[in-house]
Amino acid sequence: xxxxxxxxxxxxxxxxxxxxxxxxxxxxxxxxxxxxxxxxxxxxxxxxxxxxxxxxxxxxxxxxxxxxxxxxxxxxxxxxxxxxxxxxxxxxxxxxxxxxxxxxxxxxxxxxxxxxxxxxxxxxxxxxxxxxxxxxxxxxxxxxxxxxxxxxxxxxxxxxxxxxxxxxxxxxxxxxxxxxxxxxxxxxxxxxxxxxxxxxxxxxxxxxxxxxxxxxxxxxxxxxxxxxxxxxxxxxxxxxxxxxxxxxxxxxxxxxxxxxxxxxxxxxxxxxxxxxxxxxxxxxxxxxxxxxxxxxxxxxxxxxxxxxxxxxxxxxxxxxxxxxxxxxxxxx
Amino acid sequence: xxxxxxxxxxxxxxxxxxxxxxxxxxxxxxxxxxxxxxxxxxxxxxxxxxxxxxxxxxxxxxxxxxxxxxxxxxxxxxxxxxxxxxxxxxxxxxxxxxxxxxxxxxxxxxxxxxxxxxxxxxxxxxxxxxxxxxxxxxxxxxxxxxxxxxxxxxxxxxxxxxxxxxxxxxxxxxxxxxxxxxxxxxxxxxxxxxxxxxxxxxxxxxxxxxxxxxxxxxxxxxxxxxxxxxxxxxxxxxxxxxxxxxxxxxxxxxxxxxxxxxxxxxxxxxxxxxxxxxxxxxxxxxxxxxxxxxxxxxxxxxxxxxxxxxxxxxxxxxxxxxxxxxxxxxxxxxxxxxxxxxxxx
Ligand SMILES: Cc1ncc(C[n+]2csc(CCOP(=O)(O)OP(=O)(O)O)c2C)c(N)n1
Ligand SMILES: [Mg+2]
Numbered sequence: 001x002x003x004x005x006x007x008x009x010x011x012x013x014x015x016x017x018x019x020x021x022x023x024x025x026x027x028x029x030x031x032x033x034x035x036x037x038x039x040x041x042x043x044x045x046x047x048x049x050x051x052x053x054x055x056x057x058x059x060x061x062x063x064x065x066x067x068x069x070x071x072x073x074x075x076x077x078x079x080x081x082x083x084x085x086x087x088x089x090x091x092x093x094x095x096x097x098x099x100x101x102x103x104x105x106x107x108x109x110x111x112x113x114x115x116x117x118x119x120x121x122x123x124x125x126x127x128x129x130x131x132x133x134x135x136x137x138x139x140x141x142x143x144x145x146x147x148x149x150x151x152x153x154x155x156x157x158x159x160x161x162x163x164x165x166x167x168x169x170x171x172x173x174x175x176x177x178x179x180x181x182x183x184x185x186x187x188x189x190x191x192x193x194x195x196x197x198x199x200x201x202x203x204x205x206x207x208x209x210x211x212x213x214x215x216x217x218x219x220x221x222x223x224x225x226x227x228x229x230x231x232x233x234x235x236x237x238x239x240x241x242x243x244x245x246x247x248x249x250x251x252x253x254x255x256x257x258x259x260x261x262x263x264x265x266x267x268x269x270x271x272x273x274x275x276x277x278x279x280x281x282x283x284x285x286x287x288x289x290x291x292x293x294x295x296x297x298x299x300x301x302x303x304x305x306x307x308x309x310x311x312x313x314x315x316x317x318x319x320x321x322x323x324x325x326x327x328x329x330x331x332x
Numbered sequence: 333x334x335x336x337x338x339x340x341x342x343x344x345x346x347x348x349x350x351x352x353x354x355x356x357x358x359x360x361x362x363x364x365x366x367x368x369x370x371x372x373x374x375x376x377x378x379x380x381x382x383x384x385x386x387x388x389x390x391x392x393x394x395x396x397x398x399x400x401x402x403x404x405x406x407x408x409x410x411x412x413x414x415x416x417x418x419x420x421x422x423x424x425x426x427x428x429x430x431x432x433x434x435x436x437x438x439x440x441x442x443x444x445x446x447x448x449x450x451x452x453x454x455x456x457x458x459x460x461x462x463x464x465x466x467x468x469x470x471x472x473x474x475x476x477x478x479x480x481x482x483x484x485x486x487x488x489x490x491x492x493x494x495x496x497x498x499x500x501x502x503x504x505x506x507x508x509x510x511x512x513x514x515x516x517x518x519x520x521x522x523x524x525x526x527x528x529x530x531x532x533x534x535x536x537x538x539x540x541x542x543x544x545x546x547x548x549x550x551x552x553x554x555x556x557x558x559x560x561x562x563x564x565x566x567x568x569x570x571x572x573x574x575x576x577x578x579x580x581x582x583x584x585x586x587x588x589x590x591x592x593x594x595x596x597x598x599x600x601x602x603x604x605x606x607x608x609x610x611x612x613x614x615x616x617x618x619x620x621x622x623x624x625x626x627x628x629x630x631x632x633x634x635x636x637x638x639x640x641x642x643x644x645x646x647x648x649x650x651x652x653x654x655x656x657x658x659x660x661x662x663x664x665x666x667x668x669x670x671x672x673x674x675x676x677x
Contacts, residue, residue, distance in 0.1 A: 033586055034515035057485035057521040058452045058513055086451065124372025124423065126434045128450040264663070287670055295660035296652050300371045300434030301423035304648045314663075321671050331668055 004183040006176045009151045010040050010116075013158035014078065016185070018048055021076060024162060027054040027063055028080025028116075037082045038118060038177050064090040064115065068098045068167075071113040076162060084119035084133050084171055091136070098167040099142030114161045115169045120211055120261055121298055121305050122175035130298035130305070132210075132262035137169045138239050138271065144168040145239040149213035151181030153196075153236055156188035164192075173211040193240040197249070201231035203323050204255035207246065207272060209235040212259045212310060219315035228323050238268055246272070247279050254285035255322055261309050264292040286322055291315060341613050347389055347546050348604040348614075349622050351382035354405040355601050356623075356630040357414050361404065361421060361435070365580045369638050371423030371434045373580045374450075378405035380575035381508050383600035385409045386541070386549025387476065387568065390557040396444035396462050397476040398455030401436040402508070403448040406478045411443050414630055418637035431643040432651065446475075452513075453479065453486030456505065460492045463501030467563065474502040474560045482513030484527055490534070496565035497535035504556050504566045505531065508543070510574035511595070515586040531567030543572030544598035547607075573598050 004012065018024045026032075026041060032055035035042030045053040056063045060081060067079035081087060087094065098111045121130045137145045144166055148154040154172070161168040190196040198213065199220050208216040213234050220230040231249055235241060250256045256276060258269035269290040276288050294308045317328035358377040364370045378384070381402070388409030391397070399406045404417065412428075420427025421435045428438050439447040446462065449455035455477055462475035483489055484507060496503050507527055511518055518525060528538035537559050541552040549570055556566035573595035577584045584592070608614045614622075649659040669675065 030514050030516065033520075037514070055516060055520060057516075058482045059485045059487065061487060089451070123374070124434065125374050126372075126437055126450065127432070128436070128454075129374065289667070289670065291663065294648065294662060296648055297432075299423075299432045299643075299648055300437070301431035301643050302371055303642050304423075304431065304645065307645045308648055318667060321667070325671070327668075327672060331664060331672060 001182055001184045003180055004151050006151050006154045006172070006179045006181070007038065007040055009154040009183050010158055010172065011042065011044070012183070012185070013155045013162075014041065014044060015047065017159055017162045018044070018052065021162065023074060023076045024078060025052045025054060025070065025075055026078045026080065027056055027067060029056055029058055029063075029082055031055060031080050036080070038174065040177075041080070060086050060089045061093055064093040065097065067113045067115070068093055068101070068111055071098075071111045071167070072101070072109055076112055078114045078116055078162070081115060081117035083129050084117045085128050085131050087117065087133055087136065094143070094167070094169070095140045099140045102166065103142060110165050111167045112165050113167050114158075115167065116172070117169070118172040118174045120173040120175055121309055124300050124302050124305055126300040127297040132260065132293065134171055134238060135262060135267050138268055142166065143239070144237075145171070146237050147171045147173075147210040148236065149176070149210050149234050150189065151179065151183050152189050153234075155183055155185060157236060160188070160192045171210070175211050190236065193237045194242045195245050196234045196236060197231065197245070198234050199230070199232040201229035201253070203229045203253060204257065204319055205231045205233060205246075205249045205253050206257055206259055206315065206319065207233050207235055208259040209238065210261065212261050215310060215312045216259050216315055218312035219319060222312065222316045223319055226320070228320060230319055235272070241272075243275055243279070246276060250276050250280045250288075251283040254283055257289035257291055257319060257322060259310055259315055260292040262292055263295045264290050265295050267292055289318065289322060291318055343389070344547065345608060345613055347385050347550065348601075348608055349626070350385045350389070350409055351546060351601045351604060352623055352626045353414070353629065354382045354385070354408045355379055356626040357408055357417070357633065358404060360418065360630045360634040362580070364418065364422060364634060364637060367638070369422050371421065371431070374401075375421065375435050375580045376402040376578065377576055378402050380596065380599070381405055381510055381543065381570070381572045383543045383546040383549045383570060383572065384478065384506075384508055386546045387478075387504075387506050387553040387570070389550060390553035391474070391476060394444065394471075394473050395475065396446050396459075396473065397478060398446045398458050399448045399478040400452065400455065400480050400483065401448065401450050402480060403438065403478060404435070407438060407440070407443075407445055407448075410445060412438070412440065412445070414633035415636040418633040419640045422637040422640065423642065424637060424640035425643040425647070426640050430647065430651075453483040453488050455479070456483065456486070456489050457492045459503045459505075460495050460501060463496060463503040463565070464499065466502050467499070472561060474504065474557060476504045476506055478506045478508060480513060481507060481509040481511065481518050481527075482521070483507070484530070485521055490530075493531055493534040493536055493565070493567070500563035501565050502560045502563060504560050504568060505536070507567070507569045508572060509569050510572050512574050512578070514578045514582075515584075527569045528567060537564055537566040539567070540569040540571055543570040544600050544603050546600050546604050572600070
């Protein structure tokens with residue numbers, strides 16, 4: 001067990017995986033000499049050389065497409081998109097090519113690649129560099145989707161992604177790179193596809209992932225101070241997602257809210273809430289709530305940016321409202 | 333005094349003044365960041381690329397353009413108001429985009445600025461559409477896309493150039509080659525470095541001009557703008573150098589001090605100043621006065637941006653859709669509907 005940053009844990013996962021699997025190559029903008037726009041791949045080119053750590057021109061569709069082809073022919077490429085916001089440019093290669101090859105070609109041609117990228121708000125990077133676009137990925141059968149919130153998960157979920165037979169989209173959060181936490185390279189927090197309970201509680205379940213997990217945990221601490229015990233579950237792997245533990249928790253508490261940073265309309269939160277409504281209907285005391293980013297593009301002004309996504313305070317207030325039925329001041 | 337050359341001389345002096353204003357502006361953007369007053373740190377300065385004024389000065393009122401993320405200089409060249417630009421960079425309400433866009437997304441419909449873009453290559457195809465508008469309406473306008481050498485790797489540029497040539501559009505693709513896309517020098521992103529050659533292969537009028545010499549850029553730009561207005565699209569590479577880091581946090585560890593010294597010696601502002609003096613178009617006192625005036629103007633822009641008020645929280649819901657259509661419903665309203673009084677009545 002060591003202390004590591006989220007950034008270093010991802011780097012360590014790449015470093016360790018490349019050491020044992022010579023078919024792993026990295027391809028992306030500034031991943032080599034520069035060491036990654038957020039420093040994640042620093043030094044890897046010195047260890048593994050420019051044939052395995054490949055600096056690409058600013059050509060996102062071809063970066064992802066080349067990764068598809070390399071994966072089809074025996075390599076295990078990790079394509080990096082500097083910002084998840086650029087995924088739109090690569091959507092054909094991702095959603096029509098990578099995701100569908102196995103199926104369209106009758107199971108003959110798999111695409112074992114990882115698309116690493118990062119998203120989220122927090123840097124006043126404005127509307128084209130701050131989004132949370134995981135729903136676009138989850139909406140595509142054939143793609144796997146992972147969003148680590150903790151340092152240990154950053155390491156292990158990436159190692160696990162690098163053993164999958166199918167394409168995995170691995171989305172980091174730009175606001176977590178400098179976060180410190182415990183890293184145990186021998187022990188994952190949970191199995192691939194399994195959610196992890198980060199805090200136990202009896203009154204309601206808060207389901208979250210990525211950076212919003214930490215806001216949810218902070219909210220749960222505040223709730224505890226006033227006698228409300230929230231269970232907080234980290235979804236981690238959004239697809240595949242093992243629903244059984246979520247269903248168990250929701251039936252036990254009768255109340256649930258899903259908290260994300262992404263806009264709510266058409267979101268992962270909406271999907272999870274719908275599944276839980278279908279399966280837990282008779283056990284629910286209250287409707288399942290979704291709390292996420294407002295349904296707007298991300299504004300550059302720091303106050304507006306902050307105000308457009310949930311805070312620990314908002315999660316706390318909403319959870320209390322759900323449990324006590326006493327409206328918070330801002331809703332009265 | 334010679335009546336024929338006087339207007340041209342005045343214009344050259346105007347181009348010098350414009351370049352000096354751009355440099356002073358960008359220096360103040362750096363100060364805004366250091367004072368902690370900018371909205372974020374994704375601020376891309378165009379210092380070293382001021383000769384783009386050779387292109388902006390060849391455009392006319394009514395012409396439109398798009399820029400990349402390093403577009404402050406281009407917009408000042410087209411008449412942008414430094415105070416409103418700086419306010420936008422600070423994320424303030426009276427900025428060009430009401431604090432929604434910031435440094436990478438300044439736009440001004442009135443001055444023909446169809447928008448700065450943070451997606452490399454994202455604004456390029458818009459001039460193809462603008463070109464269709466101007467061709468079909470016979471309006472005589474042209475549209476210019478400004479982008480960096482990095483966008484030379486984006487497929488959409490090539491699709492756009494082909495359409496422009498195929499449909500005889502009044503457009504110009506203007507590549508400001510500052511030798512770097514973030515930490516990647518052009519020789520590490522292009523297998524073959526002849527950018528005008530690529531454009532020529534699509535059938536465009538293609539030229540390269542020395543970015544240390546605004547008059548050379550202007551000569552090329554005037555020719556290309558004249559042809560574009562007649563339906564022959566053009567491509568111009570401005571060969572320049574990015575004097576500082578990619579954005580404010582980047583110290584360019586991937587460049588040698590020697591390379592930077594050589595690059596910064598190719599200074600279009602200093603060159604133009606020397607030329608004004610050498611050709612007797614202005615004496616040192618007059619040039620100093622221009623410089624001081626630019627500095628004062630940009631000091632005011634900086635002070636204005638710092639003093640300006642941030643947008644009210646509720647403005648975040650405005651302009652997602654056109655006025656008159658319902659704005660997105662805030663969560664608070666949705667939660668009220670689910671949990672509030674009467675929700676279960
Ligand atoms: C589609 C896309 N890919 C990558 C980036 C990240 N990025 C921002 S600026 C930049 C370098 C651009 O270089 P260039 O086009 O030469 O413009 P310069 O910054 O040199 O003015 C990169 C890679 C982006 N914003 N958009
Ligand atoms: Mg460049």
